[in-house]
Amino acid sequence: MRLLRSGFAPLATGLTALAALLVAAPAAQAADAPLRDLAHAKGRAIGTAVTGSKLTGTYGEIAGREFNWLTPGNAMKWESVEPSRGTFNWAEADRIVEFAEANGQQVRGHTLVWHSQNPGWLTNGTWTPAQLSTLLKDHIDTEMTRYKGRVDAWDVVNEPFNEDGTYRSTIWSNGLGTDYIAQALTWARAADPSAELYINDYNVEGVNAKSTALYNLVRSLKQRGVPIDGVGLQAHLILGQVPSTLQQNIQRFADLGVDVHITELDIRMQLPATEAKLTQQAGDYRAVMDACLAVSRCTGVTVWGFTDSDSWIPDWFEGYGAATPYDENFAPKPAYHAIAASLGGGTTEPPGDGCKATYRVVNQWGGGFTGEVRIDCTGAALRAWTAKWDFGAGQRITQAWNASCTQSGTSVTCSNASYNGTVPDGGSVTFGFNASWSGSNPVPVVTLS
Incomplete structure (x- = not known):
């Protein structure tokens, strides 16, 4: 859940040339169908990150009605499930999985191997490579085994690269070398052979140094026979800055023989929100949806929280917010209708x-x-x-x-x-x-x- 994105022709001032188009236009009605039904009809996922403790009332009703995939925002991260060594807390994660099962939804596990949100006992410990390897394998085995057959896809490795495409310096790369990624994927496949295994990162939506490093890694893993099923493009975007190479980038990963999922989409704007900004945001959401739908191996899109009241953006980017498809009062914004339109909503x-x-x-x-x-x-x-x-x-x-x-x-x-x-x-x-x-x-x- 991290991002950091971070004329020589004569002028014709006041030109009023008209071009009319007298073309019969079918009238369309705004979609009444929930987003999940529209997505299902196209064979795609439309997901959201959720907070388990909030899955009641209006929040729970919308989460269950509109989405066919759920991602625990924080509940499955290592510091959440094992805050003290050997002491586990599965309550929040269990609640999300049970809610999904009750509402006919699938679950995306997030995340097993990350440099952040690890428990203090792990990050403050002094470990030999062998000990660190055992700890990581045991963590993957424990969590994936608990949810075996109930979590359909996992972000196994999260954010392994720096912006320039070099490997991030982390407890894992420093202690185990960069092949920790291949090891984690191999252990994950053994723990639950039916789950889809992903590598997930931010600022890799367009073609750039970081996404090319990820591309080269996935190509290498495939060549080596390491289990890897997909790539997650987080897509924490800024208003008006959808990468022009998004579809091209999705396609090149798909051409490697892996699926692609937009895993954490939100589009933040400088506050206050205005009609013009919300209109631009809707166009940006549609551009992302359309890019995914244009590539057959793009499995779908997950928004990182569906309501502004449950968004991480204001806490991380001062003066920014309004990044999700629903406002703080659970009213759908233009972005929601843009998603529906991209999915073929309307009659x-x-x-x-x-x-x-x-x-x-x-x-x-x-x-x-x-x-x-x-x-x-x-x-x-x-x-x-x-x-x-x-x-x-x-x-x-x-x-x-x-x-x-x-x-x-x-x-x-x-x-x-x-x-x-x-x-x-x-x-x-x-x-x-x-x-x-x-x-x-x-x-x-x-x-x-």
Whole structure:
């Protein structure tokens, strides 16, 4: 749960060129189905980290209704389950596993081998390599055996790399050498042969030095025959900073023959939250979901807490928060609706033949412009909408409002926010965006769906 992320063409200021698209648009209704049903229909997981003691009332109801996977946020970490040597406390972890079983959910175990949240008796001890190896093997055996057949996937090794791709200096790498990773995976397979085994890390979402080191490790493990089933990309992201190479990175791991899971997704913003920030956040959530869904071996997405009231972000990043799909009062945010839309939420109705979208450039300057799309309905109505177009001249959206907008290559997709999906007969809705341009800025044709 750690992150640290951490024109030479003549200007046409005030350009008002219009491009209308008179395309029949099917009206879609916002999804009533829970996220877990939408994800199941696509063969994917939609999970959340949870706190076991909170699995009652509204928190428990949402956790059970919306998600088909649960991850214990802290309850399965070494300091939680064995605070004193030989003295175990399984109450919190048991509660989460039992809740999942009662609600037809699967469980992701988190985490067996980590440099952090280890008990003091372990970190303050003086151990020979043989003793340390025995301690680690016994820990893996004990925890995995307890939940054998009940935990479906494990983050066996968590955060083994530094930002530059070198191995992190930890009690494990220092005491056992870097092959502790292979040893841990081998012991884990023996402890529960049916569980999926993952290596999990942060700041490895895009192609960079750290993710390449992880890629090389997984490739080496596969070549050596070491059991490894998947890679976890944590995805503790900052508003507006979804890596452009996310899908490419997921695909290259999949090409190694392993699964990929987005394990700890949250997208933090500087507070206070505003309508524009929440709209951007929704677009970012959708971009992550869409990238995962585009790769067959991306098994799904887990959010690191579904409500802002249970998020770790404010405690770690001063002035930041609002990082999850639900607000502190358990109301779904635009991000929730973006996840649902990515998963195919909504029902289609007969085409709204009288609905059209009109694109215009409101203002343009060297290197950037403000655009606007207006959706008008006459003789038809919409209960949700998505507008799509291609920026064939290299334009890139940098910010959007009143819509959740994502861009992959030249393709732009903008979906309604939670508050403006309905366009009645005779009504209209408008959304806008800022974008960059260079050389030319032709008006695209927009389609509605």
